[in-house]
Amino acid sequence: MKKIYYLSTCSTCKKIMDSLNLDGFELQDIKSDPITKEQLKEMKELSGSYEALFSRRAKLYQEKGLKNVDLQEKDFEQYILEHYTFLKRPVIISNDEIFIGSSPKTKAALQEKFGK
Template sequence: MKKIYYLSTCNTCTRIINELELPEGFQLQDIKTEPITEQQIEEMRALTDSYENLFSKRARLYKELGLKEKSLSENDFKNYILEHYTFLKRPVILFNDQIFIGNSKKTVASAKTAIHAK
């Protein structure tokens, strides 16, 4: 699978997608206009340790809803991501059987290396 879940209004996501120099065949899904399905989040979860890894604790709603003070379960993380796109740590890059989550330099560099490996 070659797919990127991102937000088209996010400058960081746009910069990373340009930086990755994606080859043909990549599917881009703007999670604001095309929300994530339960099947899609389960596919992502299968490639990482937990739903928490996919969850953005930097989201404005995280603080507004007081989630920082709550003890969230794996199911809570999953449900919040499905409920509102802002809770997905972006971008999420799926390449073959690998997943790259977030926008850290190390993550982006690893994704670029994997995508362009010969």
């Protein structure tokens, strides 16, 4: 399976995706087509945890005061399913590999594997 979970209004997602050869990838804009519990479970199995998929940069993270809460795996799962901004983006899945977010390390790995 080759799939990208992204946000069409996110300039960082756009930059990353524009720099890659994405032939054969299915695209899913998580704002207009929210991720399902099953899709999130699949991402968790590839990444090892829900926490790895959770974005602490989300405005709602600050607004809800979550930095002062001891979040557990079930909490990360619940928040990601509750609102798309809690998913680190983009999430790129290529068969049994997963690339999460926009860190320099992730971007370098994506360029090495899918660069134009």
